[in-house]
Amino acid sequence: MKVVRWLLLIALPVAPVVALRCGWLDIPPRWNPWAPLDVREPPNLLTSFKQWRLAYDPKRCAAALATSSLRYVPLPDSHPQPGCRIENAVRLQSSHVAFNADFSATCPLAVAYALFERHGLQTAAEQVFGQLVVKVEHFGSFACRNIARSDRRSQHAGANALDIAGFRLRDGRRITLARDWAGDGERARFLRLVHGAACRYFNIVLGPDYNEAHRDHLHVGMGAWRLCR
Template sequence: MRQFLIALLIFVVVGGPLALYRQWIDVPPRWNPWAPLDLRDTPNWLTAYKLRRLQGDAELCRTVLDTSALRYVALPDSTPAADCPLTNTVRVQGSEMRLSSSFIATCPVAAAFALFERHGLQPAAEQRFGQRVVQVDHVGSFACRTIAGSQRRSQHASANALDIVGFRLADGRRISVLRDWPGEDDKSLFLRQVQQAACSSFNTTLGPDYNAAHRDHFHLDMGGFRMCR
């Protein structure tokens, strides 16, 4: 009996994933860890893993981006500033909503942004205001610099981060992280909901409660450390 249980455990731990990888058993792509992420699907417990797979695979990442409404242009690897090479990057031009300007980002950041827009940002706006966000205001993604007060490279140095300062609704209302984060009105509650949604899509999400340097924006990145503050 003990040997049977050991054999069963080995099959579950090794044989199950191998069967999925070799496609010996058929499961829906959203539940197959080796199937490309479809950004239209509701996120599940495999989503974070599938996003991590995009880090070193530009072809896979662009396949994933094409399942979203994101408008982008793939960029060649380059070194626009000394000691800050850019690899696996795209220029994000917009989606079903506008951007205050286009931005360069790693393909995984672009994928996380598309996931965040569809499954976090727009549902929050519709729930809170009964309308959609039509523009995201940001202050950039790429900056060849270190983290303030340290010698560590910022995720911005590899275009692996985006700083969002506000949103515009379909009726023209503007929502500012700096102005509207304090308080308990609809705008401040919306911003808190949006921050939590961002935490589900990005590896790191930092906002005004993190420190004074983030009082006016949400910092979103796909670095190696998971943090939601």
């Protein structure tokens, strides 16, 4: 009997997981940790887990990216420069917002950006200004270099990070990190909301308060650890 009890104690917590993975339980996909990530769905406690899963599964990542509003073209794996390889990447062209230029991004970075734009950036813009962002300005993604004062490769070396410099609102107002981060006005409040939203979807977010090198942009990337500064 003791053996039976121990087997039951082990099986009971595992049973729901097995049932979900095998499709024996019918629950909404957004609450099923094994279901694909849908960028259009409001984020919940499972979103970060689903992002983590797609980081190691190109097909799953491609399926998630297809649910976004991003316009993009897949890129072949390549070595643009010696020592720097780009894999499982796309060329982002636009979405509901325009970009000042196309940029390359790994699929996980593109999915994180899509989540950030839809559920973070535009929410912050409506909350503070009552209107949407129509353009995102950036300094680029790919740069074959090391982290400053380090012998470790930057996430930029694999197009796995993006430097966001500013935004343009529907009424034409332009908001930049370099000019508007400091202070306590609505522009600064908006940028801090954007920074906080970025930390929910990207693994690494570095802003003007981090150091002088980031005074004019948000560095957002998909590094192996999490850091929000």
